[in-house]
């Protein structure tokens with residue numbers, strides 16, 4: 760059964776797709792145009808009742824929340840493609856820890872920055888410099904912790920690539936492309952080296968090729 764991924768053009772869906780590629784899974788996509796409100800259609804709301812992308816359909820099984828989806832497939836296809844969820848319980852614990860850090864420390868200030876820079880005109884938001892500065896400072900503090908961590912290991916959860924690293928790609932991409940905040944990465948030696956390693960994965964390059972970010 761080929762997995763269907765809804766809304767491949769959007770960043771949260773790219774989190775799922777990069778993991779499916781690393782797991783060497785076949786998938787097909789169903790476009791959902793958020794700007795036309797297709798995410799609020801009755802059929803789509805049956806899949807994702809909050810009207811957000813992504814959602815996946817795998818035969819009769821459906822799932823939403825991008826980080827839940829990547830955990831599901833990393834576990835389900837543990838021995839296929841790249842191992843992304845740790846070989847031992849202890850490694851898995853570290854992957855979980857950094858997935859949570861991505862979701863709760865890295866993502867919120869970055870999401871606000873992206874709204875006020877990349878998408879302000881499209882969403883009719885007046886960029887608020889105070890909000891931008893506050894969230895840039897918050898993200899900088901988070902990335903200082905990453906810098907320390909990545910001075911000790913090549914990847915966030917240890918010496919192997921994991922879901923936690925890949926999860927940073929879709930929104931991290933905006934810092935260097937669109938938000939004009941690439942220095943938050945480039946001014947931190949170990950974060951910068953880590954970013955180069957993960958963003959040069961063939962899987963991520965393929966995501967960008969198949970589903971380019973709107974320019």
Ligand SMILES: N[C@@H](CCC(=O)N[C@@H](CS)C(=O)NCC(=O)O)C(=O)O
Pocket residue numbers: 769770771772793798810811812813823824825826
């Ligand atoms: N926690 C959700 C967040 C999904 C999300 O925010 N998706 C955005 C696109 S990147 C969306 O669907 N936005 C539409 C809206 O807010 O109405 C996940 O990770 O799946």
